[in-house]
Amino acid sequence: MTALYLRARLGRVDFVELGAVIAPSGVLVLATVGHLDYIWPSIGERLSDRAAAVAATGGGHIQEWLFEAVAVPVDADRPLPVLAAVQPSPFFGEAAITMLEVRLGGEGAGRLLGDLPADRCGMVLGDAVALDSWVGLSVEPHTDYDNFRRSARNHPLHVGPVEVAGCPVLGIGWGEGDHSMRHRGERAAGYVYPATVTSDDSSGTVLRWDVDPAKVRPPTA
Known part of the structure; x- marks a missing residue:
């Protein structure tokens, strides 16, 4: 039983450090993995171009078919610490992410970027430009996706760093059983979670993704 799991059991909302990312292009993206490397070539666009346009407005949501993301402007030279709030899964007991937080620094007005599903693939x-080069599930071998899964294999929160186009990015996975019970159906079933930019007294501006299924009440059929 890990210390992470023990802290979650005590009922506190602990923030666990997951590492840091950088965004040399000045645009940070949080995206679903499943269709990342398929959708953009198929429509003749680049994710980074769409993300830059969204970031220029202060940040927002991107959706193409089953692919979704949020994009925000950031300081290109600043390492961005990534943390997660964790609680025990009510179904399996393992520690599970209920909030993702990226500390952007500086000052900024609060903003709802949109909502995102917790993609089963992760x-x-x-960085937006680095993710243009992501090699995932649409071609063999699944280089970046496989590297992410290997990196996350022994992490209690299924999180793993991977280098893409020379830039460190962070992959975020889910426990298979916990995802099936808490996030299944994703957007089609109403399980989507708000991503916001907000100001924190101690951390400056932060990107938060509140991925707590207990706060979601999808409509019943």
Whole structure:
């Protein structure tokens, strides 16, 4: 039983450090992994171009078919610490992420970026231009996706760093059983979670993704 799991059991909302990312392009993206490397070539666009346009407005949501992301402007030279709030899964007891927080620094007004599903294949957080080069599930070998899964294999929160186009990004996975019970159906079933930019007295501006299923009440059929 890990110390992370023990802290979660005590009922406190602990923030656990997951590492840091950088965004040399000045645009940070949190994206679903499943269709990341398929959708953009198929429509003749680049994720980074769409993300830059969204970031220029202060940040917002991107959706193409089953792919979704949020993008925000950031300081290109600043390492961005990534943390997660964790609580025990009510179904399996293992520690599970209920909030992702990226400390952007500086000052900024609060903003709702949109909402995102917890993609069964995982999420990726990193520089918009670097993610143009992500090699995931649409081609063999699944280089970056496989590297992420290997990196996350022994992490209690299924999180793993991976280098893409020379830039460190962070892959965020889910326990298979916990995802099936708490996030299944994703957007089609109403399980989407708000991503916001907000100001924190101690950390400055932060990007928060509140991925707590207990706060979601999808409509019943």
